[in-house]
Amino acid sequence: xxxxxxxxxxxxxxxxxxxxxxxxxxxxxxxxxxxxxxxxxxxxxxxxxxxxxxxxxxxxxxxxxxxxxxxxxxxxxxxxxxxxxxxxxxxxxxxxxxxxxxxxxxxxxxxxxxxxxxxxxxxxxxxxxxxxxxxxxxxxxxxxxxxxxxxxxxxxxxxxxxxxxxxxxxxxxxxxxxxxxxxxxxxxxxxxxxxxxxxxxxxxxxxxxxxxxxxxxxxxxxxxxxxxxxxxxxxxxxxxxxxxxxxxxxxxxxxxxxxxxxxxxxxxxxxxxxxxxxxxxxxxxxxxxxxxxxxxxxxxxxxxxxxxxxxxxxxxxxxxxxxxxxxxxxxxxxxxxxxxxxxxxxx
Numbered sequence: 001x002x003x004x005x006x007x008x009x010x011x012x013x014x015x016x017x018x019x020x021x022x023x024x025x026x027x028x029x030x031x032x033x034x035x036x037x038x039x040x041x042x043x044x045x046x047x048x049x050x051x052x053x054x055x056x057x058x059x060x061x062x063x064x065x066x067x068x069x070x071x072x073x074x075x076x077x078x079x080x081x082x083x084x085x086x087x088x089x090x091x092x093x094x095x096x097x098x099x100x101x102x103x104x105x106x107x108x109x110x111x112x113x114x115x116x117x118x119x120x121x122x123x124x125x126x127x128x129x130x131x132x133x134x135x136x137x138x139x140x141x142x143x144x145x146x147x148x149x150x151x152x153x154x155x156x157x158x159x160x161x162x163x164x165x166x167x168x169x170x171x172x173x174x175x176x177x178x179x180x181x182x183x184x185x186x187x188x189x190x191x192x193x194x195x196x197x198x199x200x201x202x203x204x205x206x207x208x209x210x211x212x213x214x215x216x217x218x219x220x221x222x223x224x225x226x227x228x229x230x231x232x233x234x235x236x237x238x239x240x241x242x243x244x245x246x247x248x249x250x251x252x253x254x255x256x257x258x259x260x261x262x263x264x265x266x267x268x269x270x271x272x273x274x275x276x277x278x279x280x281x282x283x284x285x286x287x288x289x290x291x292x293x294x295x296x297x298x299x300x301x302x303x304x305x306x307x308x309x310x311x312x313x314x315x316x317x318x319x320x321x322x323x324x325x326x327x328x329x330x331x332x333x334x335x336x337x338x339x340x341x342x343x344x345x346x347x
Contacts, residue, residue: 029151030118052157063152194228262321285325
């Protein structure tokens, strides 16, 4: 029997049921009934509702490759009494990789693609990060501290810069104990919140800095009445990468019938809009749609220089095949209140 085959969905379902009793409210990644948008909503609601002025955007370096097997098995032993199952997980973790024609046993990391990998990653961070962060907040916090984690991507908010700096130093020490480290180029401590713009203006600085989380750039903004709000925009770098991928795929499909190309674009653009169409992001998504239309027109023009595509006909094609952006998600406060029904998802 292959080691991967033993971890069928039924086994993972049983393990999920065990650990769902333990996982904390601010953990969202790869959990039943929780999504990326649930994490995004929780973060936005917390930023608006709590007295948060500083944000730590923490990214763990190569997390899935650095999970220590000894610690992983020790953590699993807290809740799993079945030694046979623990032994199978151990063998699976240590199956290793092929180097120069021979198998080399692994001492860290989880194999990519296995159905149990996300759950094991959550268990590891539950003990390494989540329980410690909750304890730190209870013992050391002065003022509000918010935490939202999705897999290995975490955002922590603080009332003061001093508290944020203290947490960062102790977090680095905590992670090092378990063989992990923060990615220095991606981990940032920034001033962010309802007073960030005013404070930076007094100091002669520019606009408040932004941070990225789960595909959205989070910005300090104001609503129509002048109150603070969090504006979420599609990350430009990711949007450019998506457009580049579409351009390359259109080149590959250049000899397909227009109808077939259009149907493919419908699926791609619909999927993109379904995720990114949050309130306040429609202008950027309109730019994305326009860029897709330009790429398609360029691709069709290259197919035949003699039979140039008339703009009026192309406009009809885009109306048929390229969906227009519409808000697909409710405001964070609405969905968060509905999902939690008054119970905190950041306990």
